[in-house]
Amino acid sequence: MAKKIIFFLVLFVATFAPIQPAEAANPWAAIIKAAIKKVVKAVDLMIQRRQNRVIKLQNAQKAIENTMAKLHLDEIADWVKKQRDLYREYYDELKKVKAVISYYFRIKQIAEKEALIVEQYQKAWALFRNDKHFSAKELAHMQMVYSGILEETVKNVDVLALVVKSFTTQMSDVKRLEIIDRAAKQVDKIYDELSIFNHENKMLSLSRAKDELDAKVVKELYGID
Secondary structure, three states: OHHHHHHHHHHHHHHHOOOOOHHHHOOHHHHHHHHHHHHHHHHHHHHHHHHHHHHHHHHHHHHHHHHHHHOOHHHHHHHHHHHHHHHHHHHHHHHHHHHHHHHHHHHHHHHHHHHHHHHHHHHHHHHHOOOOOOOHHHHHHHHHHHHHHHHHHHHHHHHHHHHHHHOOOOOOHHHHHHHHHHHHHHHHHHHHHHHHHHHHHHHHHHHOOOOHHHHHHHHHHHOOO
16 A cells, blocks of 8 residues: 555656656757648638638539530530530639649648657657656756757748748749648658657656656656556
């Protein structure tokens, strides 16, 4: 019973000990969050506008098809000939708009993963910097690694902002898609590196546990099975 009381006291202190905000430890987190918020807001607005355009184009397409259905075979030939180009324009524009919307959704997914990187960093760093199993030198090294990860994330967010702006410029679809693919691969790489780094630090802390009770506290703290 006494051991259980001690365990929960240690866990409480480790979890709720006063710490400085993660942003104070590294200003990149606040910068990234603000940038991502702008990108997502811009993308959401563009998606809404493009979806409204899709609805208008689909309604126009349906109206043309309904008109064709009402005409007799001997009347439709001349009308179809006149409307064929217009119908093709509607269809081509509809395809382009849908393609752009798919770009927007992909950009938003990348931005959301970048936001997840910041969240994972803040959560892990808040725990590590209060973990007595790490020395000041090791914590300084962790902060240096995190700074590098977040700097790369900032660059990736800047790339996304550039892609969003590109929809109002003359950038080709091929070039735009190339940039989006590169940003997606980079954010996946950064997320994987962060996950591995966090996991290694958690296991290092566990390996330094002094006894069974200490190990149990570490497992609870980091969610280790």
